[in-house]
Amino acid sequence: MVRIRRAExxxxxxxxxxxxxxxxxxxxxxxxxxxxxxxxxxxxxxxVFVAVEGxxxxxxxxxxxxxxxxxxxxxxxxxxxxxxxxxxxxxLLVEHMRAEARRARIESVRVVAHPPAEGFYRSIGAxxxxxxxxxxxxxxxxxxxxxxxxx
Numbered sequence: 001m002v003r004i005r006r007a008e009x010x011x012x013x014x015x016x017x018x019x020x021x022x023x024x025x026x027x028x029x030x031x032x033x034x035x036x037x038x039x040x041x042x043x044x045x046x047x048v049f050v051a052v053e054g055x056x057x058x059x060x061x062x063x064x065x066x067x068x069x070x071x072x073x074x075x076x077x078x079x080x081x082x083x084x085x086x087x088x089x090x091x092l093l094v095e096h097m098r099a100e101a102r103r104a105r106i107e108s109v110r111v112v113a114h115p116p117a118e119g120f121y122r123s124i125g126a127x128x129x130x131x132x133x134x135x136x137x138x139x140x141x142x143x144x145x146x147x148x149x150x151x
Contacts, residue, residue, distance in 0.1 A: 002063060002089065003055055004096045007048035009040035014062050015050070015079075023082050024114060032114075032139060038077070042067070046076065047100055051089050064089045066097050070104050075111040075148065094124050094148070101150040109148045118144045125149055 007015065015038040019025075025033045042048070047068040053060030064080035075097060080089045101109050112132045113121050122128070126146040134142050 001055055002051055002053065002092060003059070004049050004051050004092065007043045007050045007065060009043060011048075011050055011062065011065075012038050012040045012043055015043075015048075015065050018062065018065070018079050018081055019077070021082070022079055024116060028140070029114070031137075038067075046070075048077075049093070049096060049100070051080075051084075051093055063087075064093055066093045068097050068100055068109065070106065073101065073104075073106045073109045075109050078111075090120060091124060098148070098150050107150055109150060111146050111148060113144050113146055115141060115143060118146070121146050121148065 016036060019036045019038065020033050022033065038048075047070065048065060049068075050065040051063040053063060061083075062081065063084040064078070066078040067076040068074075069076050078090070078093060078097075080093070097109065110129075111121060111126065118128075126148045128144055129147045130145040132143045132145050134140055
């Protein structure tokens with residue numbers, strides 16, 4: 001069983017570790033997440049949700065998470081744990097994000113994607129809207145900008 005719940009301050013370290021240890025950011029992408037942290041302040045300021053195994057008191061591992069910024073609408077972070085890749089967690093998180101966006105009366109959510117993730121976002125209906133250009137030394141590569149329809 002997978003449950004999505006609002007992230008809490010106690011989740012901050014686990015979410016930061018998930019970002020820093022993601023296989024998607026190995027090799028040339030490693031510098032992007034080196035030292036990255038998801039703080040309790042970030043969780044308090046944005047709509048951050050986690051997908052977890054189990055239910056309530058039986059809650060297990062964190063399978064993934066996303067952060068929706070409402071103004072302007074942007075999917076700021078979305079990660080699925082390496083061990084949960086391919087199990088539909090990303091799609092589950094996107095559907096939850098769409099429901100949150102609808103509640104906030106948002107029609108479309110911007111995402112600047114990690115280049116290898118563009119195919120995933122396009123598979124859930126996102127449309128390419130442009131390119132976010134590299135900003136060395138922090139981001140060394142161009143990234144696709146997409147719009148996720150909320151519908």
